[in-house]
Amino acid sequence: MEKLYDYLPRELVTFLLVTVFSLLIGLSQRKISLKREGETTLFGTDRTFTFIGILGYLLYMLDPADYRLFMGGGAVLGLLLGLNYYVKQSQYHVFGVTTIIIALITYCIAPIVATQPSWFYVMVIVTVLLFTELKHTFTELAQRMKNDEMTTLAKFLAISGIILPMLPDKNLIPGINLTPYSIWLATVVVSGISYLSYLLKRYVFRESGILVSGIVGGLYSSTATISVLARKSRKASAQDAPEYVAAMLLAVSMMFLRFLILIGIFSWDTLLAVYPYLLIMSLVTATVACYLHSKRKRTDDGTQAEEEEEGSNPLEFKVALIFAILFVVFTILTHYTLVYAGTGGLNLLSFVSGFSDITPFILNLLQGTGSVAVPVITACTMQAIVSNIAVNMCYALFFAGGKSPLRPWILRGIGCVIAANISLLLFFYFL
Known part of the structure; x- marks a missing residue:
């Protein structure tokens, strides 16, 4: 926009921009005002706002x-807007100062x-245009919000903006790269992704089907999403079984992308090395x-499986506390595994970590525990x-039930993904 000043007078360009x-x-x-108030209480037309900007x-x-004339004009405009608001409030019982604020913003454009x-x-x-x-x-959003939604947001702001900067960045245990700051930083990053997935599910994809639930849930936790979908599948028909397993696999596919984001945040070098494999894994799963x-x-009767709304909020203090504890445990285990068993022991530990939340294990590796290559x-x-x-896959089989029609689809679908990932892992070792 500033390049226009090279071809046209500055005053002309500024005047045109202010007018437009x-x-x-x-x-x-x-x-908006015509819909809300009507013609009788309208403050002014579009020309009024244009003239306010020109003034x-x-x-x-x-x-x-010195801005003396500008401030004096603003005072007069504010007085006129105040009188208009008083008349609307006393005679027409119309409240709200949005129009007044927007008129004052228009006056300040110049x-x-x-x-x-x-x-x-x-x-x-x-x-201004978007919020208008x-x-x-925003009204519909406020009506859908839970009573404790603002409290949850305040909690996230507190753990990320208040607690995190106050924590010291000094090792808790000599020789182990484990500080209060690094522990809480990992907790904040994972909690932020979890909270984002919750907001997307509740407010953006509120009326979504099973597949979207799997995609969004995978951003938070593929294990939790698969367990929930498997439990809900007990009420589904046999025709819906492939759809539930497809949603589970989409949650796994999103898990790969979630780890790509986390790895990119904590270690750019590792991201450059691992991203081809994780992208391929995600694509194969999808x-x-x-x-x-x-x-x-092909076997559908025209009905769409409905998913009950999941009202639980993942951003809870106990969840953050459990994650922090697991992070500390895996950091200590990783350190002493490297000391006494070397990289071979660390490889074994990586498989064992799969029985719990693997995020703490991977994040402590990314933050340089033991200077791992x-x-x-x-x-x-x-x-x-x-x-x-x-x-x-074991969780899915368990929660779906012994006679569930999902079992063969789970074994075939997730089993195929596991086989493909093992093949890719072997390729990585022999490359």
Whole structure:
């Protein structure tokens, strides 16, 4: 935008921008006000907002140094807007000061355009337009929010913005790279991804089907998602069995992408080494899921399996505490395994970690525990994931029930993914 000043006078460009931005705000505000208040209580038309912007520009140009005329005009405009609000409140019982605030913002556009970079004033205009148009969206969102939703958000802000910066970054145990800061940093990152997946499921994909539930749930925990889907499948028909297993596999596919994000946050070198394998694993798993989904379509009777809303919030203090404890345990185990058993023992530990949450084990490797080499971290990450998928398959078989129609689909679908991942792991070793 600043390049226009090389071809046109600065005053002309600023005047045109102020006029256009003011008109856009006036158009959006007029539409919303007519729906909410009606013609009789309308503060002004789109031309009114345009003239407010032009007035602000003229008064700013007449006194660009001290802003006395601009501030005086703002005071008069504020008085007129206050009188308008008083009349609407007393005679028409119409409340709300949104229009007044937007009119004052429109009045301030001129000095903002004249003194600030283009990205800033465009960002201001876009924000005003979006928030004006999203009024009903915010209303519906507030109605859907749980009573403790703001408390949950406050908890996340507290653990990430208050507790984390206050923690010391000094080793708790001599010789082991384990600090309060590193423990809580890993907890905050994982909790943030979990909280994001919860918000997506509750507010963005609220009416989603089983497949979307598997995708979003995989961002939080593939083990939890597979267990929940397996329990819910007990009420499903045999025709829906491939769909449930496809959703489980999509959760596993998203798990690979989740670990790519975590690895990229904590170790860029490891990401460069491991990302081809994790992407291939994710793609293979998603392909098997799509195949199972197509099987359901061939035998479908036209009904769509419905999923009950999962109301639990993953961002709980006890969950964060359990993760922190597991992180400490795996950090100590990894250190002493390397000391007494070397990389061979670490490879064995990676398979054992699959029986619990593998995230703490992988994250403590990424944060440099024992100065583990990147190829070893890559191998251990892939081994832990394969082990965890096998454990998840056992969970799925258990929670689905002994006579569930899901069992053959689980064995075929997840078994195929495990075989493909083992083949890729062997390729990594012999490469």
